[in-house]
Amino acid sequence: MINLLRNKVIIVPAVLLLLALISPFVPSFILLLIIQVLIFGILALSVDLLLGYTGLPSLGQAAYLGMGAYLAAILVDRFEFGLSCDFPLVLVLGILIGAATAAFFGLFAIRATGVYFLIITLALGMVVWGVANRWNSMTGGDNGINVLSRPACGVDLSNDVVFFYVVFVVYSAALGGMYVLVNSPFGKSLMGIRESETRMQMLGYNTWFHKYLAFIIAGGYGGLSGVLWTHLNGIVTPEDVILTTSVDALLMVVLGGPGTLVGGAIGAMVVVGIREYLSTWVEWWQYVLGGVYVLTIYFLPEGLMGLPKLIKKRRPARKSEPPAEASSVET
Amino acid sequence: MKRFQSKITGLVVCLAVAFAFTLVSRTAKAEELRIGFLTPLTGFFAQIGKDMRNGFQMYLDEQGGILAGAKIKLIVEDNLGKAGVSVRKANKLIRQDNVHMFIGGLLASTGYALAPVSTRNKVIYIAPISAADDLTQRQKKKYPYFIRTGWTSSQPSHPFGKWACEQGYKRIATIGADYAFGHETIGGFQKSFEDCGGKIVQKIWPKIGTIDFGPFIPLIKRDVDAVFTLMVGGMSLAFPKQYKAAGKTAPLLGGGTSADEFILPSMGDEAIGYVTSLQYSASLNTPKNIAFVKKYRKLYGKVPSYYSESNYTTAQWIHEVMKKTGGKWPGRTRFIEIFSKIRMDAVRGPVYLDQDLNPVQNIYLRKVARLKQFGYPKAELWNTVIKTYTNVSQYGDIGRAKFLKQPVYSRNFPPCKYCD
Secondary structure, three states: OHHHHHHHHHHHHHHHHHHHHHHHHOOHHHHHHHHHHHHHHHHHHHHHHHHHHOOOOOOOOHHHHHHHHHHHHHHHHHHOOOOOOOHHHHHHHHHHHHHHHHHHHHHHHOOOOHHHHHHHHHHHHHHHHHHHHHOHHHHOHHHOEEOOOOOEEOEEOOOHHHHHHHHHHHHHHHHHHHHHHHHOHHHHHHHHHHHOHHHHHHOOOOHHHHHHHHHHHHHHHHHHHHHHHHHHHOEEOHHHHOHHHHHHHHHHHHHHOOOOOHHHHHHHHHHHHHHHHHHHOOOOHHHHHHHHHHHHHHHOOOOHHHHHHHHHHHOOOOOOOOHHHHHHHOO | OHHHHHHHHHHHHHHHHHHHHHHHHHHHHHOEEEEEEEEOOOOOOHHHHHHHHHHHHHHHHHOOOEEOOEEEEEEEEEOOOOHHHHHHHHHHHHHOOOOOEEEEOOOHHHHHHHHHHHHHHOOEEEEOOOOOHHHHOOOHHHOOOEEEOOOOOOOOHHHHHHHHHHOOOOEEEEEEOOOHHHHHHHHHHHHHHHHOOOEEEEEEOOOOOOOOOOOOHHHOOOOOOEEEEEOOOHHHHHHHHHHHHOOOOOOEEEEHHHHOOOOHHHOOHHHOOOEEEEOOOOOOOOHHHHHHHHHHHHHHOOOOOHHHHHHHHHHHHHHHHHHHHOOOOOOHHHHHHHHHHOOEEEOOEEEEEOOOOOEEEEEEEEEEEEEOOOOOOOOEEEEEEEEEEEEEOOOOOOOHHHHHHOOOOEOOEOOOOOOO
């Protein structure tokens, strides 16, 4: 059992390492998509912490992505800040503004659960969209804000390969941080809340505060992804903050498997693959995307990450197979 | 041994064929001009997007897909009319398809989003429709690879303001969609109208996509001589109906999209008398335009709008450049140089680029009328041309230097001095 567990954990760094090795050699458009997957992977981590570990389905995570994205763009646009070695500082500021926004929104949202939580986070997300859309003098309104070049500090991030490695490092750190978090006592208490909030309250936990903290951390992750998002596209518009992005993030997690951390990135891979790649081939890509969602929810309640388990369950007769192989697919 | 030999021969033949193949494909590649085309094909703006593509495609088809010896590979991508999607699709066109240039974009916001992509990747971007003023004005320096073959939002408004003055209108109210395109169109009109003594006494800004003008029409002052509108999409259809139904009688003036050929077939008699200004009208009485309208209508079943004409002209413009280079791709800087020197005899009339790469062209004042023309049996609504202003640049009569000193037209500029 311990051996199996170790295998599971080790496969993630192995896959990441492989990704880091092959990425410089993939076609440049594919590389751009990989970066996009990683950025959405970070946003998905924030959704996963809430949905997968705390049991709070947030439909407003795009708001925090938006805060980080607009912060990065406004800093560059107004103060020419964040285009040189001060870029890491912008990443930190992005985390802070996402967390601060979540700390404010959390006051309204955390009191609710289930569908009500979903609706409140949705509404709060739309508030951010509304501000982005209407506050012309600051956000450029409908036109958004252009960021003409990426930061350069010794190395030039305008080079997609360099930018990939930056995003890759940030994603890996974010994933590692989240892994430590969910395995800490705090993470366990969140899972306890997910399973039975009343029981946790009976045990003396201040569940409101635990959820509030989780919400703030998730906001920070959202803000972080936003800063990278701005520099990937070179533009931020209200379109990025709109409900679709929130829904996408939620569905990525559901698709990949909630409560698995890396599941979000896998879900992001599928969604980005269909939305950005398949759409350049066929016009009916939206049906494919819809079909994938429906099929996942019908047949894979645990998402794509639950697939190996499902296969194992379907074939109970083949016990003689070495278990290591099966577990290497599963994470 | 014999088997071995035949194997060797087989291998050699294979290699030779493969080599020949690469040679052929390489020579073919040298003469191939790859053009990316970004337009909404699904969603709210799908119909307009198709008009845009049809215009471009029609010219290519007329030339058999070859412009002066260069084989054209047109790669169309659906941008859903959204800025973010446009950027990502443009990145795909540049990186995956290795395009020489990309064309398209509908809304001003897509123009603002795509121009930086061209700068970043050093790829030419041609905008036949996207009309955001500043791209070829105050921000032009940022976008060296950006060419416009369409218009700036305020370009047709400048002569229009003067015309309104000459008609004896003294007080005009404006009502227009609340976004950059609306602000710029109305701003240009206000500037030239007030410069010659008129007064804009009221400005109403319904949000873009408004269909119910019930809350706005009663606000329009009773004592105005005319109402200047700027509507887009479904708004264009709804406004005149509700305006007439409310018993308003002040004549309607408007920006080009308030009554363009895209929306005219769906309009009724309430549109008759609507005066708008644009660089194109389908009822232009020139042999070139009549042939264009007839052919387009036969192919696609509708009268062409400026969306189609502008893209048709863009394809023709590229053809002229390729003629000068003998079908060879001249490199982006040289391409822009040749492009900017060509004086086009386009469907819409004579067109050439100014120093900021925006067209200098005729602006037509068009009045909606129901009549039979070009041999079509039914009396239909047409934008009849009532006045032509020749060689209108984006700076109007103001002059480039002075124009660039004033801020971009917005909700607050020019200020509404006579509003109360």
